[in-house]
Amino acid sequence: MDDSLPQVRLYNSLTRRTEPLQPLQPGRVSVYTCGSTVYNYAHIGNLRTYLFGDLLHRTLEYTGYEVRYVKNITDVGHMRGDDHDSLEGDDRIQLAAETEGKTPSQIADFYTDAWLEDEALLNILPADVMPKATDHIPEMIALTEQLIGNGLAYDVDGTIYFDVSSFPSYGQLSGQKVDEMRAGHRVEVESDKRDPADFALWKRAREHRLMKWPSPWGDGFPGWHIECSAMSIKHLGERFDIHTGGIDLKFPHHEDEIAQSEASWAIRSSASGCTANSSPWPTPRWPRARATSSELASCPPRVTSRSPSATSR
Numbered sequence: 001m002d003d004s005l006p007q008v009r010l011y012n013s014l015t016r017r018t019e020p021l022q023p024l025q026p027g028r029v030s031v032y033t034c035g036s037t038v039y040n041y042a043h044i045g046n047l048r049t050y051l052f053g054d055l056l057h058r059t060l061e062y063t064g065y066e067v068r069y070v071k072n073i074t075d076v077g078h079m080r081g082d083d084h085d086s087l088e089g090d091d092r093i094q095l096a097a098e099t100e101g102k103t104p105s106q107i108a109d110f111y112t113d114a115w116l117e118d119e120a121l122l123n124i125l126p127a128d129v130m131p132k133a134t135d136h137i138p139e140m141i142a143l144t145e146q147l148i149g150n151g152l153a154y155d156v157d158g159t160i161y162f163d164v165s166s167f168p169s170y171g172q173l174s175g176q177k178v179d180e181m182r183a184g185h186r187v188e189v190e191s192d193k194r195d196p197a198d199f200a201l202w203k204r205a206r207e208h209r210l211m212k213w214p215s216p217w218g219d220g221f222p223g224w225h226i227e228c229s230a231m232s233i234k235h236l237g238e239r240f241d242i243h244t245g246g247i248d249l250k251f252p253h254h255e256d257e258i259a260q261s262e263a264s265w266a267i268r269s270s271a272s273g274c275t276a277n278s279s280p281w282p283t284p285r286w287p288r289a290r291a292t293s294s295e296l297a298s299c300p301p302r303v304t305s306r307s308p309s310a311t312s313r
């Protein structure tokens with residue numbers, strides 16, 4: 001920790017405590033915010049989330065930290081309602097394209113511009129990187145392949161599900177027990193899963209679908225959650241300091257992001273002897289932090305229940 005900087009304390013929604021910020025690299029803080037799904041204008045609740053991110057960004061810089069801030073653009077894979085894993089569900093971008101008589105990319109470009117105009121009106125500082133989900137399909141496929149290869153995910157007729165039973169701390173962020181999640185699921189739309197609590201990493205594309213990409217499992221498209229894991233790993237590295245987003249994303253989006261990212265980090269760190277230097281991902285602008293000796297001592301064999309450094313809401 002850089003003792004020359006004032007201490008910053010943040011509420012960590014994972015531990016449900018206010019904790020001192022201890023960046024992985026002294027003096028530098030890496031932040032990821034789940035950005036807009038660009039199928040419509042941002043509403044005041046969305047903008048409240050981005051104002052929080054901006055307040056955090058400005059506060060950290062004001063107190064002397066160097067901040068690398070990533071805020072993504074979701075332009076595929078976010079389904080309407082709570083039907084995140086339904087193969088028949090409606091992708092918000094595609095629905096808007098059909099309604100407005102435009103292509104999905106025209107919809108995404110138009111509402112991205114509108115969102116950024118609104119942010120500028122609110123004097124929100126631009127993020128260092130605003131990655132688009134559709135620009136990161138190869139990374140999402142690679143991450144999914146890695147999880148399959150290590151027995152954490154499985155293929156059902158071209159749709160890939162994360163096996164929640166392989167991640168013991170699943171439910172920790174939202175405070176839910178897996179058994180209770182199972183009881184709450186609608187069986188009829190998820191009958192091809194091994195377990196109703198499992199969630200989709202990659203989905204098979206049906207015929208009418210406009211946005212689809214070739215993959216080792218056939219034409220398909222990414223699940224919403226894997227998008228943010230792939231983009232955060234690419235632009236901030238395997239480990240970063242703070243993840244923010246709307247409170248409504250706590251479950252399932254952030255719970256699932258944690259499971260995917262933590263599981264893949266555990267795989268890579270285990271394979272490399274916990275030195276975190278065997279990542280298949282491009283090196284981010286900042287060099288990745290090396291694991292400390294205490295972390296090396298507790299190197300997980302494959303899957304860890306280790307908590308992220310900090311989480312905010």
Ligand SMILES: [Zn+2]
Nearest residue numbers: 034035228253
């Ligand atoms: Zn996200």
